[in-house]
Amino acid sequence: MDDCIFCKIVDGDIPSRTVYEDDDVFAFLDVNPLADGHTLVIPKDHHETIEDMPADVAKELFAAVHELVPAVEDAVDADGSTVAFNNGEAAGQEVPHVHCHIVPRFDGDGNGPIHALFGGPGEMDDDELDAIAERISER
Ligand code: 5GP
Ligand code: ZN
Numbered sequence: 001m002d003d004c005i006f007c008k009i010v011d012g013d014i015p016s017r018t019v020y021e022d023d024d025v026f027a028f029l030d031v032n033p034l035a036d037g038h039t040l041v042i043p044k045d046h047h048e049t050i051e052d053m054p055a056d057v058a059k060e061l062f063a064a065v066h067e068l069v070p071a072v073e074d075a076v077d078a079d080g081s082t083v084a085f086n087n088g089e090a091a092g093q094e095v096p097h098v099h100c101h102i103v104p105r106f107d108g109d110g111n112g113p114i115h116a117l118f119g120g121p122g123e124m125d126d127d128e129l130d131a132i133a134e135r136i137s138e139r
Helices: 005-011 055-075 114-118 126-138
Strands: 018-021 025-029 039-043 080-084 100-105
Touching: 005 025, 005 039, 018 055, 025 055, 039 055, 055 080, 055 100
Parallel strands: none
Antiparallel strands: 018 025, 025 039, 039 100, 080 100
16 A cells, blocks of 8 residues: 555565564564563554454464564564554554564563553453353354
């Protein structure tokens, strides 16, 4: 897509610190890292969200994430990583080209789990949980 920053990075029109590339997937360091080694993994083709990606692209993307997580962690001597997608504007996605964040984590870094985003667990009774599970599985 012409006005997409990440398409321009894939095409080499905007420079990036590239760490991985294959036929379908491209990975590079985030320009404003949340931690040393913060890496973005993207499909080369423009798709806005996870649900917009064809299944074969999603498989290739996850295969690259699977390879990159240990490489990134090892490179910065991390103790773990937070691996996440901001999927859609409501979730805070700013660049509308699907990307997986690999953010290295360090013992005692104090940044908390993904659960910290939501201010604690929600309350829901069994009937509501059953109804939601059914709606998801039907689809
Ligand atoms: P989002 O909020 O969409 O999930 O994350 C977008 C990420 O892309 C941000 O972490 C931001 O720092 C990163 N980013 C935005 N523009 C550029 C760029 O031109 N180059 C690189 N390397 N990263 C970028
Ligand atoms: Zn794009």
